[in-house]
Amino acid sequence: KQEVTQIPxxxxxxxxxxxxxxxxxxxxxxxNLQWFRQDPGKGLxxxxxxxxxxxxxxxxxxxxxxxxSSGRSTLYIAASQPGDSATYLCAVRQGAAGNxxxxxxxxxxxxxx
Amino acid sequence: SQTIHxxxxxxxxxxxxxxxxxxxxxxxxxxxxxxxxxxxxxGLQLLFYSVGIGQISSEVPQNLSASRPQDRQFxxxxxxxxxxxxxxxxxxxxxxxxxxxxxFGEGSRLTVL
Numbered sequence: 001k002q003e004v005t006q007i008p009x010x011x012x013x014x015x016x017x018x019x020x021x022x023x024x025x026x027x028x029x030x031x032n033l034q035w036f037r038q039d040p041g042k043g044l045x046x047x048x049x050x051x052x053x054x055x056x057x058x059x060x061x062x063x064x065x066x067x068x069s070s071g072r073s074t075l076y077i078a079a080s081q082p083g084d085s086a087t088y089l090c091a092v093r094q095g096a097a098g099n100x101x102x103x104x105x106x107x108x109x110x111x112x113x
Numbered sequence: 114s115q116t117i118h119x120x121x122x123x124x125x126x127x128x129x130x131x132x133x134x135x136x137x138x139x140x141x142x143x144x145x146x147x148x149x150x151x152x153x154x155x156g157l158q159l160l161f162y163s164v165g166i167g168q169i170s171s172e173v174p175q176n177l178s179a180s181r182p183q184d185r186q187f188x189x190x191x192x193x194x195x196x197x198x199x200x201x202x203x204x205x206x207x208x209x210x211x212x213x214x215x216x217f218g219e220g221s222r223l224t225v226l
Binding site for chain 1: 119147156157159162172201203205208212213214215216217218219220222
């Protein structure tokens with residue numbers, strides 16, 4: 001059974017510092033990995049999707065890496081801003097059929113002005 | 114564009130009362146649809162998924178049921194709510210184009226008193 005872990009559970013940084021969020025999974029036979037952002041009381045917003053054949057994906061200040069063999073993904077957010085404050089969730093998909101995702105518990109980020 | 118609408122956004126119900134949460138998808142046809150629950154202090158848990166009209170798979174035994182009466186409509190129901198049914202319910206669907214990306218609606222927050 002796939003298990004996804006995100007450490008730390010919470011993170012507080014001053015504005016301008018780079019953020020590094022970690023995600024680990026126990027079964028390396030994944031189809032893809034997705035990073036989401038969740039603001040309080042809101043739904044999930046997809047940030048980046050990394051296919052199992054890819055090593056990284058980039059979108060603006062966001063960069064996500066994937067190391068399947070070690071069961072790890074890292075989300076980097078450069079030059080953090082107060083607007084980046086949110087909970088960040090990673091999720092892995094096992095197979096091509098269906099889209100069932102297994103989620104980590106999330107990392108709650110606070111960027112202080 | 115592809116969107117997911119969830120209704121109602123917020124609901125407060127007494128124990129033992131019935132429940133109906135609705136999810137509708139626009140901008141795609143015959144999508145896979147998913148109900149997730151996010152309970153306080155717990156991660157996102159997949160409750161039900163559907164690959165077509167009338168086709169429902171349950172991931173965990175519970176007090177809830179799901180139905181898919183139309184191609185782009187997914188309904189979560191209960192005949193008698195329990196306190197443990199409180200949580201944030203999210204409907205999800207794959208992004209059109211077979212990228213493997215899953216995107217979510219804005220959610221329905223249920224409080225059972």
